[in-house]
Amino acid sequence: MLPVAELHMHIEGSLEAELVVALARRNGVDLPTFDPVELKARYRFTDLQSFLDIYYANLAVMKTEEDFYDLGTAYLTRAAASGVRRAEMFFDLQTHTQNGVPQEAVFAGFTAAIADARTATGISADLILCFLRHLGGEAATQTLREAMPFRDRFIGVGLDSSELGFPPSLFTEAFGIAGSEGLHRVAHAGEEGGPDYVWEALDLLAVERIDHGNRAMEDPELVARLRDEQVPLTVCPLSNIALKTAPPELADHLLPAMLAEGLLVSINSDDPAYFGGYVNDNFAAITNELALGPEQLGTLAENSFTSSFLPEAEKQALR
Ligand code: HPA
Ligand code: ZN
Numbered sequence: 001m002l003p004v005a006e007l008h009m010h011i012e013g014s015l016e017a018e019l020v021v022a023l024a025r026r027n028g029v030d031l032p033t034f035d036p037v038e039l040k041a042r043y044r045f046t047d048l049q050s051f052l053d054i055y056y057a058n059l060a061v062m063k064t065e066e067d068f069y070d071l072g073t074a075y076l077t078r079a080a081a082s083g084v085r086r087a088e089m090f091f092d093l094q095t096h097t098q099n100g101v102p103q104e105a106v107f108a109g110f111t112a113a114i115a116d117a118r119t120a121t122g123i124s125a126d127l128i129l130c131f132l133r134h135l136g137g138e139a140a141t142q143t144l145r146e147a148m149p150f151r152d153r154f155i156g157v158g159l160d161s162s163e164l165g166f167p168p169s170l171f172t173e174a175f176g177i178a179g180s181e182g183l184h185r186v187a188h189a190g191e192e193g194g195p196d197y198v199w200e201a202l203d204l205l206a207v208e209r210i211d212h213g214n215r216a217m218e219d220p221e222l223v224a225r226l227r228d229e230q231v232p233l234t235v236c237p238l239s240n241i242a243l244k245t246a247p248p249e250l251a252d253h254l255l256p257a258m259l260a261e262g263l264l265v266s267i268n269s270d271d272p273a274y275f276g277g278y279v280n281d282n283f284a285a286i287t288n289e290l291a292l293g294p295e296q297l298g299t300l301a302e303n304s305f306t307s308s309f310l311p312e313a314e315k316q317a318l319r
Helices: 017-027 036-041 048-061 065-081 093-098 103-121 137-153 168-180 195-205 214-218 220-228 237-242 255-260 279-289 294-306 312-318
Strands: 004-010 084-091 124-132 156-160 184-189 209-212 232-235 264-267
Touching: 004 209, 004 232, 004 264, 004 279, 004 294, 017 036, 017 048, 017 065, 048 093, 065 084, 065 103, 084 103, 084 156, 084 312, 093 103, 093 124, 093 137, 103 124, 103 137, 124 137, 137 168, 156 168, 168 184, 168 195, 184 195, 195 209, 195 214, 195 220, 209 214, 214 220, 214 255, 232 255, 237 279, 255 264, 255 294, 264 279, 264 294, 279 294, 294 312
Parallel strands: 004 084, 084 124, 124 156, 156 184, 184 209, 209 232, 232 264
Antiparallel strands: none
């Protein structure tokens, strides 16, 4: 596995079924089944929402700082062992505060996991606070204002959860505040929503990266802009297959076409515990199923560092 930066993964999406069960027992939370194999057998998705329903339900087991530490440590240890040198991890703060967890516990657990993983493995990692689209724009603004005491614990903001019906235009206020705070800005767009969501994310939210962006390929003018401005697209092949946001066969994925267009694409796992694997598994799958040579695989790995928010000197040290 080539060294890579992973730029599109939801830390909560690395919650393996075994850890769901262990945390449920530790915290006295009920589950539909305490057998991880049975729990995992329920992971059959028809679209983004059918995944999100299960993902949010499982997150009811996360209660204490220790839980967040354990989740972060599990991902970072595994990622470091499989070639990830840098991780920019999304976290869904609102999910946890809605579940009654104080934000202090979320920040403390993840921050400690990042520090300890760096000491143990050398991996560099930071957090990106994602707003949940389905809770709306005012909730996003309020969440960001309330998180300001922890401003130094995250490097940027993102936008995730149910895409259709929740366009980027609803979140201009929160992203405006994030910009004035010097935070980086990214957004999921063009996963289920059309090219118009990508245009809005660029024009109204001033994002520096588009998460997914596959549907941008439907709009030649947009493709030209993404190429000219070298806007990073964080593509997640196994996620696209699992959520049916790409053709059913990986062999028909748009990734080679995106590379041929000169787009700055990278490979990412999105929610590795749910979609069939980590970033190395995504690389293995595209290597097997798509006609990509060593040069293109090298470009994808290189693009991941180019697209990261690390200062240039630190990037060079990791490549
Ligand atoms: N897409 C959108 N929102 C999400 C995802 C995803 O794959 N995972 C967690 N929140
Ligand atoms: Zn995602």
